[in-house]
Amino acid sequence: MTIPATTLTQLVDAYLAALGSADVDAVLALFTPDAIVSSPLYGEQPARDFYPTLFADTAASVLTLRRTLVSTDDSAPTVAFWFDFDWTLSDGTPAPFSVVDVAEL
Numbered sequence: 118m119t120i121p122a123t124t125l126t127q128l129v130d131a132y133l134a135a136l137g138s139a140d141v142d143a144v145l146a147l148f149t150p151d152a153i154v155s156s157p158l159y160g161e162q163p164a165r166d167f168y169p170t171l172f173a174d175t176a177a178s179v180l181t182l183r184r185t186l187v188s189t190d191d192s193a194p195t196v197a198f199w200f201d202f203d204w205t206l207s208d209g210t211p212a213p214f215s216v217v218d219v220a221e222l
Contacts, residue, residue, distance in 0.1 A: 129185050129198045132218075137180045139172040179203040183215070194222040 128147065135143035145165060152164040159167060181201040188195040197219045204212045 125185065125187060125196050128220075128222075129182065129196065132220075133180045133182060133198075133200065137178055139175060139178070141168050141172060144168050174207050175204065176207050176209060177205040196220050196222065 132144065132147055134140075135147070145168060148164045150165075153161060154164050154167040155161045156167065156171075159170060162170075181203070183199040183201065186197040186199070197217055199215065199217045202214055202216050204214065206212050
């Protein structure tokens with residue numbers, strides 16, 4: 118299955134906007150109800166639990182997209198997006214890092 122590039126761009130943009138504004142409802146609307154997030158910081162957990170926890174630990178964040186990559190094989194459509202996460206923890210500590218999120222669509 119091929120997904121149009123504009124759809125992928127819209128998906129990545131919507132995800133980063135929801136993540137950057139800590140909008141739990143908007144970010145969860147992009148996932149299936151049984152979606153799982155694997156995070157090096159929080160471990161593996163349901164998306165419905167992960168994002169409220171992440172947002173509770175966040176005072177501010179600025180996200181800068183670097184690149185979007187799309188699978189080209191015949192398996193499940195997959196998109197990876199590399200971005201800078203200028204994260205400030207809820208206690209005010211800066212914790213910036215670069216991240217690659219991988220989403221199976």
